Amino acid sequence: MNPILNRFLSYVTVDTQSDPHSASTPSTEKQWILANKLVEELKEIGLSDVEIDENAYIMATLPSNSPNSNIPVIGFIAHFDTSPDFSGTNVSPQIIENYDGKDIVLNKEQHIILSPDYFDDLLQYKGQTIITTDGTTLLGADDKAGITEIVSAMEYLINHPEIQHGTIKIGFTPDEEIGRGAHKFDVEKFGADWAYTMDGSQVGELEYENFNAASAKISISGKSVHPGYAKGKMINAISIANEFMSLLPEDEVPQKTTGREGFFHVHHISGEIEKATIELIIRDHDKELFEERKKLISTIKNQLTFTHGECINIEVKDQYFNMKEKVTPVYHIVETAKEAMESLNITPIIKPIRGGTDGSQLSFMGLPCPNIFAGGHNFHGKYEYVPLESIESAIQVIVKICELTAKKSK
Ligand SMILES: [Zn+2]
Numbered sequence: 001m002n003p004i005l006n007r008f009l010s011y012v013t014v015d016t017q018s019d020p021h022s023a024s025t026p027s028t029e030k031q032w033i034l035a036n037k038l039v040e041e042l043k044e045i046g047l048s049d050v051e052i053d054e055n056a057y058i059m060a061t062l063p064s065n066s067p068n069s070n071i072p073v074i075g076f077i078a079h080f081d082t083s084p085d086f087s088g089t090n091v092s093p094q095i096i097e098n099y100d101g102k103d104i105v106l107n108k109e110q111h112i113i114l115s116p117d118y119f120d121d122l123l124q125y126k127g128q129t130i131i132t133t134d135g136t137t138l139l140g141a142d143d144k145a146g147i148t149e150i151v152s153a154m155e156y157l158i159n160h161p162e163i164q165h166g167t168i169k170i171g172f173t174p175d176e177e178i179g180r181g182a183h184k185f186d187v188e189k190f191g192a193d194w195a196y197t198m199d200g201s202q203v204g205e206l207e208y209e210n211f212n213a214a215s216a217k218i219s220i221s222g223k224s225v226h227p228g229y230a231k232g233k234m235i236n237a238i239s240i241a242n243e244f245m246s247l248l249p250e251d252e253v254p255q256k257t258t259g260r261e262g263f264f265h266v267h268h269i270s271g272e273i274e275k276a277t278i279e280l281i282i283r284d285h286d287k288e289l290f291e292e293r294k295k296l297i298s299t300i301k302n303q304l305t306f307t308h309g310e311c312i313n314i315e316v317k318d319q320y321f322n323m324k325e326k327v328t329p330v331y332h333i334v335e336t337a338k339e340a341m342e343s344l345n346i347t348p349i350i351k352p353i354r355g356g357t358d359g360s361q362l363s364f365m366g367l368p369c370p371n372i373f374a375g376g377h378n379f380h381g382k383y384e385y386v387p388l389e390s391i392e393s394a395i396q397v398i399v400k401i402c403e404l405t406a407k408k409s410k
Pocket of ligand 1: 079142143176199
Protein backbone atom coordinates (compact mmCIF):
# COMPACT_ATOMS: atom_id res chain seq x y z
CA MET A 1 0.00 0.00 0.00
CA ASN A 2 1.04 3.61 -0.58
CA PRO A 3 3.05 4.53 2.57
CA ILE A 4 1.37 7.93 2.88
CA LEU A 5 -2.10 6.40 2.69
CA ASN A 6 -0.96 3.82 5.20
CA ARG A 7 0.22 6.53 7.59
CA PHE A 8 -3.03 8.49 7.24
CA LEU A 9 -5.12 5.37 7.92
CA SER A 10 -3.03 4.54 10.98
CA TYR A 11 -4.03 7.93 12.45
CA VAL A 12 -7.71 8.14 11.53
CA THR A 13 -8.48 4.71 12.96
CA VAL A 14 -7.50 5.97 16.43
CA ASP A 15 -10.40 7.79 18.11
CA THR A 16 -9.28 11.24 19.32
CA GLN A 17 -12.56 13.11 19.68
CA SER A 18 -12.26 16.12 21.99
CA ASP A 19 -14.90 17.18 24.52
CA PRO A 20 -15.92 20.81 25.18
CA HIS A 21 -17.46 19.85 28.55
CA SER A 22 -14.18 18.63 29.97
CA ALA A 23 -11.89 21.08 31.75
CA SER A 24 -8.75 18.94 31.51
CA THR A 25 -6.04 19.05 28.82
CA PRO A 26 -6.24 17.05 26.70
CA SER A 27 -10.01 17.16 27.10
CA THR A 28 -10.27 13.40 26.54
CA GLU A 29 -7.94 10.72 27.86
CA LYS A 30 -8.05 8.85 24.54
CA GLN A 31 -6.13 11.61 22.74
CA TRP A 32 -3.02 10.33 24.56
CA ILE A 33 -3.14 7.10 22.56
CA LEU A 34 -2.45 8.77 19.23
CA ALA A 35 -0.21 11.41 20.83
CA ASN A 36 2.11 8.75 22.29
CA LYS A 37 2.12 6.86 19.02
CA LEU A 38 3.11 10.04 17.16
CA VAL A 39 6.00 10.63 19.54
CA GLU A 40 7.36 7.16 18.76
CA GLU A 41 6.96 7.70 15.05
CA LEU A 42 8.71 11.08 15.09
CA LYS A 43 11.67 9.46 16.88
CA GLU A 44 11.67 6.59 14.39
CA ILE A 45 11.86 8.81 11.33
CA GLY A 46 14.83 10.56 12.90
CA LEU A 47 13.63 13.93 14.23
CA SER A 48 15.48 15.53 17.18
CA ASP A 49 14.22 16.87 20.53
CA VAL A 50 10.98 14.91 20.27
CA GLU A 51 9.00 15.92 23.35
CA ILE A 52 5.49 15.59 24.69
CA ASP A 53 4.46 17.73 27.67
CA GLU A 54 1.95 17.07 30.46
CA ASN A 55 -0.88 18.46 28.30
CA ALA A 56 -0.02 16.20 25.31
CA TYR A 57 1.47 18.99 23.18
CA ILE A 58 4.11 17.46 20.93
CA MET A 59 7.14 19.30 19.59
CA ALA A 60 10.08 18.10 17.51
CA THR A 61 12.95 19.54 15.50
CA LEU A 62 14.49 18.85 12.14
CA PRO A 63 17.94 20.42 12.49
CA SER A 64 19.30 22.66 9.75
CA ASN A 65 21.47 20.97 7.13
CA SER A 66 22.70 24.26 5.69
CA PRO A 67 26.00 26.03 6.37
CA ASN A 68 24.02 29.29 6.39
CA SER A 69 23.18 30.04 10.02
CA ASN A 70 20.92 33.00 9.16
CA ILE A 71 17.99 30.98 7.85
CA PRO A 72 14.85 31.77 9.88
CA VAL A 73 13.43 28.95 12.00
CA ILE A 74 10.00 27.98 10.67
CA GLY A 75 7.33 25.72 12.07
CA PHE A 76 4.45 23.52 10.91
CA ILE A 77 1.49 22.83 13.19
CA ALA A 78 -1.49 20.47 13.09
CA HIS A 79 -4.01 19.13 15.60
CA PHE A 80 -4.69 15.48 16.32
CA ASP A 81 -8.11 15.76 17.97
CA THR A 82 -11.33 15.44 15.97
CA SER A 83 -14.60 17.34 16.25
CA PRO A 84 -17.11 16.58 19.03
CA ASP A 85 -19.85 17.27 16.44
CA PHE A 86 -19.76 13.75 15.04
CA SER A 87 -18.59 10.30 16.14
CA GLY A 88 -14.92 9.39 15.71
CA THR A 89 -15.31 5.86 17.08
CA ASN A 90 -14.49 2.91 14.82
CA VAL A 91 -13.58 5.02 11.80
CA SER A 92 -13.54 2.61 8.90
CA PRO A 93 -12.36 4.47 5.78
CA GLN A 94 -13.15 3.46 2.23
CA ILE A 95 -10.67 4.00 -0.55
CA ILE A 96 -12.01 4.79 -3.99
CA GLU A 97 -9.28 4.51 -6.59
CA ASN A 98 -9.50 6.28 -9.92
CA TYR A 99 -12.71 8.10 -8.94
CA ASP A 100 -15.15 8.12 -11.88
CA GLY A 101 -17.07 11.30 -10.99
CA LYS A 102 -20.23 9.44 -9.97
CA ASP A 103 -22.06 8.94 -6.66
CA ILE A 104 -20.05 7.23 -3.94
CA VAL A 105 -22.10 4.90 -1.75
CA LEU A 106 -20.85 5.43 1.77
CA ASN A 107 -23.32 3.12 3.42
CA LYS A 108 -25.62 0.80 1.55
CA GLU A 109 -27.92 -0.18 4.44
CA GLN A 110 -28.46 3.41 5.56
CA HIS A 111 -28.55 4.82 2.00
CA ILE A 112 -25.82 7.35 2.68
CA ILE A 113 -24.45 8.66 -0.61
CA LEU A 114 -21.65 11.11 -1.25
CA SER A 115 -22.87 12.66 -4.47
CA PRO A 116 -21.24 15.25 -6.75
CA ASP A 117 -24.78 16.55 -7.45
CA TYR A 118 -24.72 18.02 -3.96
CA PHE A 119 -20.98 18.17 -3.22
CA ASP A 120 -19.74 19.44 -6.60
CA ASP A 121 -16.17 19.90 -5.32
CA LEU A 122 -15.83 16.16 -5.82
CA LEU A 123 -15.69 16.60 -9.59
CA GLN A 124 -12.30 18.30 -9.48
CA TYR A 125 -10.87 15.01 -8.16
CA LYS A 126 -11.96 12.75 -11.03
CA GLY A 127 -9.32 10.10 -11.62
CA GLN A 128 -7.84 10.52 -8.14
CA THR A 129 -7.88 8.31 -5.04
CA ILE A 130 -10.63 9.49 -2.68
CA ILE A 131 -10.67 8.46 0.97
CA THR A 132 -14.16 8.56 2.52
CA THR A 133 -15.96 7.37 5.63
CA ASP A 134 -18.37 4.43 5.79
CA GLY A 135 -21.16 6.90 6.54
CA THR A 136 -21.29 6.25 10.29
CA THR A 137 -18.44 8.45 11.56
CA LEU A 138 -16.42 11.46 10.52
CA LEU A 139 -13.15 10.72 8.74
CA GLY A 140 -10.78 12.89 10.75
CA ALA A 141 -8.88 14.26 7.74
CA ASP A 142 -9.39 17.40 9.85
CA ASP A 143 -6.69 17.36 10.91
CA LYS A 144 -4.98 14.00 10.61
CA ALA A 145 -4.31 14.86 6.97
CA GLY A 146 -2.30 17.79 8.35
CA ILE A 147 -0.39 15.49 10.73
CA THR A 148 0.28 13.01 7.89
CA GLU A 149 1.57 15.81 5.68
CA ILE A 150 3.95 17.25 8.25
CA VAL A 151 5.38 13.86 9.30
CA SER A 152 5.77 12.77 5.67
CA ALA A 153 7.41 16.06 4.64
CA MET A 154 9.93 15.77 7.49
CA GLU A 155 10.65 12.19 6.49
CA TYR A 156 11.13 13.32 2.89
CA LEU A 157 13.60 16.03 3.92
CA ILE A 158 15.52 13.54 6.07
CA ASN A 159 15.76 11.16 3.10
CA HIS A 160 16.76 13.96 0.69
CA PRO A 161 19.70 15.71 2.34
CA GLU A 162 20.49 17.42 -0.97
CA ILE A 163 17.56 19.79 -0.24
CA GLN A 164 19.03 22.51 1.95
CA HIS A 165 16.85 23.87 4.74
CA GLY A 166 17.13 25.72 8.04
CA THR A 167 15.88 24.50 11.40
CA ILE A 168 12.30 23.23 11.10
CA LYS A 169 10.02 22.90 14.13
CA ILE A 170 6.89 20.84 14.20
CA GLY A 171 4.04 21.04 16.73
CA PHE A 172 1.02 18.80 17.21
CA THR A 173 -1.76 19.92 19.53
CA PRO A 174 -4.82 18.42 21.24
CA ASP A 175 -8.23 20.12 21.54
CA GLU A 176 -8.22 22.46 18.55
CA GLU A 177 -11.80 21.55 17.76
CA ILE A 178 -12.99 22.90 21.09
CA GLY A 179 -11.06 26.14 20.61
CA ARG A 180 -8.23 25.32 22.99
CA GLY A 181 -5.50 24.08 20.67
CA ALA A 182 -3.37 27.16 21.11
CA HIS A 183 -4.14 27.78 24.78
CA LYS A 184 -1.27 25.81 26.24
CA PHE A 185 1.06 26.05 23.24
CA ASP A 186 4.50 27.15 24.49
CA VAL A 187 5.47 29.61 21.74
CA GLU A 188 8.80 30.40 23.37
CA LYS A 189 9.81 26.76 23.68
CA PHE A 190 8.72 26.16 20.07
CA GLY A 191 11.25 28.82 19.08
CA ALA A 192 10.15 29.45 15.51
CA ASP A 193 10.15 32.85 13.78
CA TRP A 194 6.86 31.98 12.15
CA ALA A 195 4.79 28.90 11.41
CA TYR A 196 1.98 27.50 9.28
CA THR A 197 -0.99 25.46 10.43
CA MET A 198 -1.76 22.65 7.98
CA ASP A 199 -5.50 22.74 8.66
CA GLY A 200 -7.25 24.24 5.64
CA SER A 201 -9.56 22.50 3.22
CA GLN A 202 -9.13 22.17 -0.55
CA VAL A 203 -5.88 22.22 -2.50
CA GLY A 204 -4.46 25.73 -2.83
CA GLU A 205 -6.11 27.29 0.22
CA LEU A 206 -3.90 29.82 1.92
CA GLU A 207 -5.42 31.93 4.68
CA TYR A 208 -4.09 34.77 6.78
CA GLU A 209 -7.27 36.70 7.57
CA ASN A 210 -9.91 35.56 10.02
CA PHE A 211 -12.72 37.10 12.02
CA ASN A 212 -12.39 39.26 15.09
CA ALA A 213 -14.66 37.43 17.48
CA ALA A 214 -16.58 38.20 20.66
CA SER A 215 -19.43 36.61 22.55
CA ALA A 216 -22.19 38.48 24.35
CA LYS A 217 -24.63 37.41 27.02
CA ILE A 218 -27.65 39.64 27.67
CA SER A 219 -29.48 38.99 30.93
CA ILE A 220 -32.84 40.64 31.45
CA SER A 221 -34.72 40.65 34.73
CA GLY A 222 -38.48 41.14 34.79
CA LYS A 223 -41.24 41.40 37.37
CA SER A 224 -44.11 38.90 37.45
CA VAL A 225 -47.54 40.15 38.40
CA HIS A 226 -50.97 38.47 37.93
CA PRO A 227 -51.86 39.23 34.29
CA GLY A 228 -55.27 40.50 35.31
CA TYR A 229 -53.80 43.22 37.50
CA ALA A 230 -50.54 43.81 35.63
CA LYS A 231 -51.16 47.19 34.04
CA GLY A 232 -48.24 49.47 34.74
CA LYS A 233 -46.66 46.88 37.03
CA MET A 234 -45.52 43.81 35.11
CA ILE A 235 -42.10 43.81 33.46
CA ASN A 236 -42.02 40.92 30.99
CA ALA A 237 -38.39 39.88 30.42
CA ILE A 238 -39.43 37.87 27.34
CA SER A 239 -40.89 40.97 25.63
CA ILE A 240 -37.78 42.98 26.39
CA ALA A 241 -35.60 40.17 24.99
CA ASN A 242 -37.71 40.24 21.86
CA GLU A 243 -37.29 44.02 21.61
CA PHE A 244 -33.55 43.66 22.07
CA MET A 245 -33.26 41.18 19.21
CA SER A 246 -35.46 43.30 16.95
CA LEU A 247 -33.00 46.17 17.35
CA LEU A 248 -30.10 44.10 15.93
CA PRO A 249 -29.58 44.74 12.18
CA GLU A 250 -31.73 42.06 10.56
CA ASP A 251 -29.56 41.50 7.49
CA GLU A 252 -26.31 41.17 9.41
CA VAL A 253 -26.69 37.50 10.27
CA PRO A 254 -24.67 34.46 9.16
CA GLN A 255 -27.31 33.29 6.66
CA LYS A 256 -27.25 36.63 4.82
CA THR A 257 -23.53 37.49 4.81
CA THR A 258 -20.38 36.31 3.02
CA GLY A 259 -16.76 37.25 2.34
CA ARG A 260 -15.65 39.99 4.72
CA GLU A 261 -19.18 40.92 5.88
CA GLY A 262 -19.59 40.68 9.63
CA PHE A 263 -22.62 39.62 11.64
CA PHE A 264 -24.46 39.19 14.91
CA HIS A 265 -25.57 35.64 15.52
CA VAL A 266 -28.09 34.91 18.26
CA HIS A 267 -27.56 31.23 18.99
CA HIS A 268 -29.46 30.76 22.22
CA ILE A 269 -32.41 32.34 24.01
CA SER A 270 -34.27 31.29 27.10
CA GLY A 271 -36.93 33.15 28.97
CA GLU A 272 -39.81 33.48 31.38
CA ILE A 273 -41.48 36.59 32.80
CA GLU A 274 -38.91 37.11 35.55
CA LYS A 275 -35.77 36.38 33.60
CA ALA A 276 -34.62 36.08 30.00
CA THR A 277 -31.22 35.44 28.49
CA ILE A 278 -29.92 35.99 24.99
CA GLU A 279 -26.58 34.58 23.90
CA LEU A 280 -24.98 35.76 20.71
CA ILE A 281 -21.67 35.95 18.92
CA ILE A 282 -20.23 38.96 17.12
CA ARG A 283 -17.93 38.56 14.10
CA ASP A 284 -16.16 41.02 11.81
CA HIS A 285 -12.90 40.98 9.85
CA ASP A 286 -12.56 44.75 10.25
CA LYS A 287 -11.32 45.79 13.68
CA GLU A 288 -13.20 49.13 13.69
CA LEU A 289 -16.49 47.60 12.57
CA PHE A 290 -15.96 44.90 15.18
CA GLU A 291 -15.64 47.53 17.91
CA GLU A 292 -18.74 49.30 16.56
CA ARG A 293 -20.69 46.06 16.72
CA LYS A 294 -19.76 45.63 20.36
CA LYS A 295 -20.78 49.24 20.98
CA LEU A 296 -24.19 48.63 19.41
CA ILE A 297 -24.91 46.07 22.13
CA SER A 298 -24.37 48.78 24.77
CA THR A 299 -26.39 51.30 22.77
CA ILE A 300 -29.37 48.96 22.58
CA LYS A 301 -29.05 48.27 26.29
CA ASN A 302 -29.08 52.01 27.06
CA GLN A 303 -32.06 52.59 24.81
CA LEU A 304 -34.08 49.83 26.47
CA THR A 305 -32.99 50.92 29.94
CA PHE A 306 -34.41 54.35 29.12
CA THR A 307 -37.81 52.80 28.31
CA HIS A 308 -37.98 49.98 30.86
CA GLY A 309 -35.65 51.02 33.65
CA GLU A 310 -32.53 49.27 34.92
CA CYS A 311 -33.22 45.63 34.05
CA ILE A 312 -30.56 44.58 31.53
CA ASN A 313 -27.08 43.30 32.16
CA ILE A 314 -24.63 42.73 29.30
CA GLU A 315 -21.42 40.76 29.30
CA VAL A 316 -19.27 41.04 26.17
CA LYS A 317 -16.13 38.90 25.92
CA ASP A 318 -13.47 39.00 23.21
CA GLN A 319 -12.68 35.53 21.88
CA TYR A 320 -9.99 35.94 19.19
CA PHE A 321 -8.74 38.52 16.72
CA ASN A 322 -7.95 38.77 13.01
CA MET A 323 -4.42 37.47 12.49
CA LYS A 324 -4.04 39.81 9.51
CA GLU A 325 -2.86 42.47 11.95
CA LYS A 326 0.10 40.26 12.94
CA VAL A 327 0.79 38.69 9.54
CA THR A 328 0.74 41.83 7.34
CA PRO A 329 3.99 43.19 8.86
CA VAL A 330 5.69 39.89 7.89
CA TYR A 331 3.77 39.35 4.66
CA HIS A 332 6.75 37.57 3.09
CA ILE A 333 5.65 34.46 5.01
CA VAL A 334 2.46 34.41 2.92
CA GLU A 335 4.47 35.16 -0.23
CA THR A 336 6.76 32.20 0.42
CA ALA A 337 3.80 29.83 0.78
CA LYS A 338 2.26 31.28 -2.37
CA GLU A 339 5.50 30.87 -4.34
CA ALA A 340 5.85 27.31 -3.06
CA MET A 341 2.38 26.46 -4.41
CA GLU A 342 2.93 28.21 -7.73
CA SER A 343 6.23 26.39 -8.30
CA LEU A 344 4.24 23.14 -7.91
CA ASN A 345 1.51 24.30 -10.31
CA ILE A 346 -0.99 24.65 -7.49
CA THR A 347 -3.16 27.77 -7.81
CA PRO A 348 -3.18 29.57 -4.46
CA ILE A 349 -6.70 30.34 -3.21
CA ILE A 350 -6.29 33.23 -0.80
CA LYS A 351 -9.49 34.13 1.01
CA PRO A 352 -10.58 35.40 4.42
CA ILE A 353 -11.64 32.70 6.88
CA ARG A 354 -15.18 33.13 8.23
CA GLY A 355 -14.09 31.72 11.56
CA GLY A 356 -10.87 31.41 13.49
CA THR A 357 -7.92 29.05 13.50
CA ASP A 358 -5.35 28.13 16.09
CA GLY A 359 -3.05 30.28 13.98
CA SER A 360 -5.04 33.39 14.85
CA GLN A 361 -4.42 32.85 18.56
CA LEU A 362 -0.79 31.84 17.96
CA SER A 363 -0.24 34.98 15.88
CA PHE A 364 -1.29 37.10 18.84
CA MET A 365 0.93 34.99 21.12
CA GLY A 366 3.95 36.05 19.05
CA LEU A 367 4.02 33.33 16.38
CA PRO A 368 2.64 34.64 13.06
CA CYS A 369 0.83 31.66 11.62
CA PRO A 370 -1.12 31.53 8.32
CA ASN A 371 -3.15 28.46 7.45
CA ILE A 372 -2.46 26.13 4.51
CA PHE A 373 -4.73 23.52 2.93
CA ALA A 374 -4.64 20.01 4.35
CA GLY A 375 -6.83 18.70 1.49
CA GLY A 376 -10.04 17.48 3.12
CA HIS A 377 -13.66 18.50 2.46
CA ASN A 378 -16.94 18.46 4.43
CA PHE A 379 -15.28 18.53 7.83
CA HIS A 380 -17.03 17.43 11.04
CA GLY A 381 -19.50 15.01 9.49
CA LYS A 382 -20.10 11.75 7.70
CA TYR A 383 -19.50 13.24 4.23
CA GLU A 384 -15.92 14.15 5.06
CA TYR A 385 -13.42 13.00 2.44
CA VAL A 386 -9.88 13.69 1.28
CA PRO A 387 -8.15 12.92 -2.01
CA LEU A 388 -4.80 11.19 -1.52
CA GLU A 389 -3.33 13.44 -4.22
CA SER A 390 -4.22 16.52 -2.14
CA ILE A 391 -2.30 15.10 0.83
CA GLU A 392 0.66 14.49 -1.49
CA SER A 393 0.45 18.07 -2.80
CA ALA A 394 0.48 19.46 0.75
CA ILE A 395 3.60 17.40 1.53
CA GLN A 396 5.32 18.95 -1.48
CA VAL A 397 4.22 22.44 -0.41
CA ILE A 398 5.80 21.94 3.03
CA VAL A 399 9.05 20.69 1.50
CA LYS A 400 9.07 23.61 -0.93
CA ILE A 401 8.45 26.20 1.79
CA CYS A 402 11.43 24.82 3.75
CA GLU A 403 13.58 24.95 0.62
CA LEU A 404 12.47 28.48 -0.41
CA THR A 405 12.96 29.88 3.08
CA ALA A 406 16.58 28.68 2.98
CA LYS A 407 17.15 30.00 -0.54
CA LYS A 408 15.70 33.42 0.27
CA SER A 409 17.99 34.01 3.22
CA LYS A 410 21.17 33.76 1.14
ZN1 LIG B 1 -8.95 21.42 11.93
